[in-house]
Amino acid sequence: MSLRIVSAGFVFFAYGLGNALSFPLSVGATVVLMAERPTPAAVFKRLTETKPTLFFGVPTMYARLAESERLTELSALRLAVSGSAPLAPELWNRIRDDAGVEVLERYGMTEIGMALSNPYVGERRAGMVGLPLPGVEAALFDDANERITSEDQPGEIRIRGAPVFLEYWNNPQATAASFHDGWFCTGDVAVLENGYFRILGRSSIDIIKSGGYKLSALEIEGTLLTHDMIAECAVVGVEDETWGEAVTACVVLKSGQQLSYQELKSWCESRMSPYKIPKQLRVMSALPRNAMGKVLKAELKGK
Numbered sequence: 001m002s003l004r005i006v007s008a009g010f011v012f013f014a015y016g017l018g019n020a021l022s023f024p025l026s027v028g029a030t031v032v033l034m035a036e037r038p039t040p041a042a043v044f045k046r047l048t049e050t051k052p053t054l055f056f057g058v059p060t061m062y063a064r065l066a067e068s069e070r071l072t073e074l075s076a077l078r079l080a081v082s083g084s085a086p087l088a089p090e091l092w093n094r095i096r097d098d099a100g101v102e103v104l105e106r107y108g109m110t111e112i113g114m115a116l117s118n119p120y121v122g123e124r125r126a127g128m129v130g131l132p133l134p135g136v137e138a139a140l141f142d143d144a145n146e147r148i149t150s151e152d153q154p155g156e157i158r159i160r161g162a163p164v165f166l167e168y169w170n171n172p173q174a175t176a177a178s179f180h181d182g183w184f185c186t187g188d189v190a191v192l193e194n195g196y197f198r199i200l201g202r203s204s205i206d207i208i209k210s211g212g213y214k215l216s217a218l219e220i221e222g223t224l225l226t227h228d229m230i231a232e233c234a235v236v237g238v239e240d241e242t243w244g245e246a247v248t249a250c251v252v253l254k255s256g257q258q259l260s261y262q263e264l265k266s267w268c269e270s271r272m273s274p275y276k277i278p279k280q281l282r283v284m285s286a287l288p289r290n291a292m293g294k295v296l297k298a299e300l301k302g303k
Contacts, residue, residue, distance in 0.1 A: 013292055014110040015083035020056035029054075040068040053078040059087045060293035062103065063232070066094055074099040079120070083108075085294050086199060086218055089126035090225045096126075105129055107199060112136075112184060113163040116197055127222065128196040136161040138197065140190060145180060148192075154200055154214070157190040158183035189216075205297045208237035210245045213275050217297075223272055224249060227264075229257040234287050234295045238280065249278035250300050252287060259283065 106117035107129035118130035132138045140148040140155030148155040167175040189200040200216035208215040217235040224233045232252040237245030261281040268277040288296040
């Protein structure tokens, strides 16, 4: 088979082990794993040497590649896939505009495999995870376990269908707590917009309850990443007597840049609703991440 894949992701979790390694091998594809640290230089060297048709990476890797002058080399790919965490719309748009590549983004977890996806053929939308895959049902539910039928109303995304796992090993209590009327409760909050699902974040960490509003940290992060001085950011809710949770922006600035809170606030005023504007700014040298590149927001909340 002529399918050749380069994977710059990690193969010890579901996305890397299943999507980037096991599934391609099962159809006879050649998989090139990067044993070296996946720096932009190393990735582009592999792309030049192996001339793959598919590339699997995580958002952190795409952010690094987007900083490289060689970004346009991604245009030789037939398909670039991102997983393990949301890909910021600003980054998705930049890769599309500069390299002509519309990164394929989907939604899944270990318990359900891949459940939602932007189409391979058809419209892919920045910030969206698309529609249910064949054999999968997806729906949104409110706090009263009532199914949401209207668009633009957020709720917990629940999944049922053949890909859903049976149970947690030797843990019937966790299994029972994770299902409701046959639906698996993901713990993720989403909204349906023009027929496509958009993930707002984990209900426990990415949904900030501030001043009576439920705010999506991912949405605020997407806006902040369009700031010319910000290289990386994570938004968390920090306990606050006045707001309940104060929207707090933790940012890594581009080399040589400085940014004050007042400057950030002024910039935000024309770009987001007043109640979404961060109440605090933390400038950091780096964001704490786990081995998969996901930001450890619990650590940021505790600082």
